[in-house]
Structures are given as C-alpha cells and as structure tokens.
Amino acid sequence: MATIGFIGLGNMGAPMAANLVKAQHHIAGFDIVAAARDMLAENGGHIASGVPEAAAAGDIVITMLPAGPQVREVYLGPDGVLAHARPGALLIDCSTIDVETARAVAAQAAAKGFAMLDAPVSGGTIGAAAGTLTFMVGGTVETFARARPVLAAMGRTIVHAGPAGAGQTAKICNNMILAASMIAVCEGFALAEKLGLPAQTLFDICSTSTSQCWAMTGYCPVPGPVPAAPSNRGYAPGFTAANMLKDLRLSQQAAGATGAATPLGAAAANLYQIYVDAGGGASDFSGIMQFLNRTQSGQ
Secondary structure, eight states, rough: OOOOEEEESSSSSSHHHHHHTTTTTTEEOOOOHHHHHHHHTTTTTTEOHHHHHHTTTSSSSOOOOOOOHHHHHHHHTTTTTHHSSSSTTTEEEOOOOOHHHHHHHHHHHHHHOOOEEEEESHHHHHHHTOOOOOEEEHHHHHHHHHHHHHHHEEEEEEEEEETHHHHHHHHHHHHHHHHHHHHHEEEEEEHHHHHTHHHHHHHHHHTTTTTOOOOOOOOSSSSSTTTTTTGGTTTSSSBBHHHHHHHHHHHHHHHHHHHHOOOHHHHHHHHHHIIIIIITTBGGGGHEEEEEHHHTTTT
C-alpha cells in the first residue's frame, strides 16, 4: 500500500482520508484546523506538522482545499508541495477551483518533473463518507492510470475527462446543470402546492415522466418522497448552498471568459446569491425550496 500526504481535512477531505486509511494506505495529513488533524489521528492516520512534511511523506500527495488561491499557495509557495514533494511524486488536487488555476499549477508542476491531476469530486459529504464519490479527472492518460487505484478507494465512478483543467471544466458544468435543475424542481413543487396538488402525487408522476432528473428522484427538495434526501433532515447539508454558489460563480467566470451563453446558469447564480445572503449558506443547496416557499408567502 502507498504512503500518501493528504492536505486539507475538512468536511470532504476528512472522510476521503479515512477511506484511504481503511484501504490500508498510510496517510500523513495536515490541516490548519486542529480538530481536523485530531480526527485523522482518531481514524488511524498520522498528523503531519505542516504542508512540507505532508508533501514529503510519500510518492502521492492529495489536496482538498477551499479555492484557487489556497491551491496556488499550497502548491507554489516556498513551503508548498512543489518545493517539498519527493522527486517524481504523483500530485492529485481534488479541490473545486477555476480552470485557469488548475492549468497553471499543473504546468508548473510538470516543469518541475511532477505528474499532476485535477480531480474534483461530486457526491457531497455523504458520498465522501461512503466512498462513492465521482471523480472528474484532468491530466494525461498515463497519470490517470497511475492514480486510478488510489481514487478507487474513495470513489465509485472515476472518469478521465481530458487534459489538465478538464476535470474542473466537467465539475463546474455538472454543478451549473444541477443548480438549475434543483431550482426548476423546487419551483414545480411550489406551484403544485399552490394549486392543491400533493407533493407525493407530483413526485409519483414526474419521477416517471419527462421531467425526471436526479434533483427530483435522488434529492427531492420537499420532505417525504425521498427519505434519504436532506429535506427530511431539516436540510442539513450533504452539499451546502454556499458551496453551490461558489461553483456557480466559477461557471459564470468561465462563461464570461469564453463568451458562452449561460442565462439559466446566471439566473441560478443570482438566486443562490440571494439565498446565501439571506442566511441559507450553511444549509443544503436543496434548502432553496424553503427560500422559494418564504418568497411565495411574502415573507
């Protein structure tokens, strides 16, 4: 089994690292939050003293960080991964960041002799804990093949999307589609309630009709029809509205840079911005159903 440096042990990184430990890999992890480091130790991992020690721990380094600036700092800074990783180490960034940063960091890694992948994930904290994440991977075919056994310890679906940056491209497109779908599903249920049609009836019809989508059948935003959905847990997150807003901003940044027309993506970004500004950031992104209900009630 491999020795892996893991940097970023937050809501997603912690269960991902724990699954690597379960798969008999040796994990040397670091996070700036002490409680996250302690959780890794409780799960059987080793706490690294900082980024340099984690980066030098083994022949594989995995990162799960909040945004592009943190990725640049952790990889490119004087105490960063490129400065301390073992020669020829495999670098895997699972953060969701802008495509430009993913490509820039990968290029600098290659210039220093490192193979690197951008490998953002889908599946939220539930998928991270269960080891059922989807990985969307950008990089060379050879590097993808090298990384696949390690990614398989954390995910169920592992897809090579193309060269550096392609993983991030797939992730932001996926989440833009998901956000727009979720809003449409919420609006449908809100309208049905106004017209006196029970939510379960609408679900029974739409889940087998042309409007069927994962936002409805896998993650229904109204309590009842899908017992495992966050709507039945007070919208406790699998994937927060704040994180969805972050990904929508990335999609709109990319749309602006390429001249792509994404009017529904822009509308979704605006609506999630309003929801987050109203205090919904820590709730699951499907909790925007509550916001729509308050809006239609005039609250």
